[in-house]
Amino acid sequence: xxxxxxxxxxxxxxxxxxxxxxxxxxxxxxxxxxxxxxxxxxxxxxxxxxxxxxxxxxxxxxxxxxxxxxxxxxxxxxxxxxxxxxxxxxxxxxxxxxxxxxxxxxxxxxxxxxxxxxxxxxxxxxxxxxxxxxxxxxxxxxxxxxxxxxxxxxxxxxxxxxxxxxxxxxxxxxxxxxxxxxxxxxxxxxxxxxxxxxxxxxxxxxxxxxxxxxxxxxxxxxxxxxxxxxxxxxxxxxxxxxxxxxxxxxx
Numbered sequence: 156x157x158x159x160x161x162x163x164x165x166x167x168x169x170x171x172x173x174x175x176x177x178x179x180x181x182x183x184x185x186x187x188x189x190x191x192x193x194x195x196x197x198x199x200x201x202x203x204x205x206x207x208x209x210x211x212x213x214x215x216x217x218x219x220x221x222x223x224x225x226x227x228x229x230x231x232x233x234x235x236x237x238x239x240x241x242x243x244x245x246x247x248x249x250x251x252x253x254x255x256x257x258x259x260x261x262x263x264x265x266x267x268x269x270x271x272x273x274x275x276x277x278x279x280x281x282x283x284x285x286x287x288x289x290x291x292x293x294x295x296x297x298x299x300x301x302x303x304x305x306x307x308x309x310x311x312x313x314x315x316x317x318x319x320x321x322x323x324x325x326x327x328x329x330x331x332x333x334x335x336x337x338x339x340x341x342x343x344x345x346x347x348x349x350x351x352x353x354x355x356x357x358x359x360x361x362x363x364x365x366x367x368x369x370x371x372x373x374x375x376x377x378x379x380x381x382x383x384x385x386x387x388x389x390x391x392x393x394x395x396x397x398x399x400x401x402x403x404x405x406x
Contacts, residue, residue: 165306206370254288
């Protein structure tokens with residue numbers, strides 16, 4: 156089973172960090188030890204999504220440059236027994252992360268955590284290149300509109316060409332009314348139209364925006380349909396069972 160997941164997107168604004176945070180939080184709520192690593196260097200937001208912005212002292216670049224030890228930069232997320240995160244640098248940094256750096260870091264983290272989740276910035280850049288050195292699987296978060304789907308496909312091809320061939324697709328911000336009106340591609344067309352396994356679709360919901368604003372993962376709303384949807388998505392990823400081509404599952 157893969158233990159190091161790269162969460163990425165072809166373009167900005169897809170909800171990539173929201174997904175990474177809730178995927179990790181759900182795994183932690185299931186009793187797994189999870190490390191969330193913010194790799195959106197210079198544009199970090201994971202601390203806000205976790206309500207931890209006032210507790211960040213050190214970041215990943217401090218660890219890699221020897222300013223602090225790994226355990227000083229890893230922060231236990233409030234409200235969780237087994238969820239930890241490490242922040243990205245708050246601004247562009249002259250210090251450079253390499254694939255070898257990330258491979259060494261994740262080798263150490265896998266000794267203490269069941270899963271490591273790397274949340275990269277959008278598109279193709281240095282952070283993605285570094286993260287690919289450690290990742291065993293990629294989860295690409297996209298939106299159900301043509302440009303976003305094309306960018307996701309381009310990113311998946313890039314990852315595959317550079318050796319990371321195990322990828323899944325999560326489609327976020329589903330608007331059922333626009334799908335029914337034919338303005339956006341419907342779920343069946345998305346699933347049938349991509350060569351990448353689709354493991355989940357997430358509807359637009361104000362509770363997701365509220366939870367993000369509060370810094371509390373939405374999967375903490377026990378018994379909600381959103382939590383159940385994330386639970387199904389996580390199950391598909393961990394068992395390598397994508398959604399059916401006929402879109403026969405109830406979301």
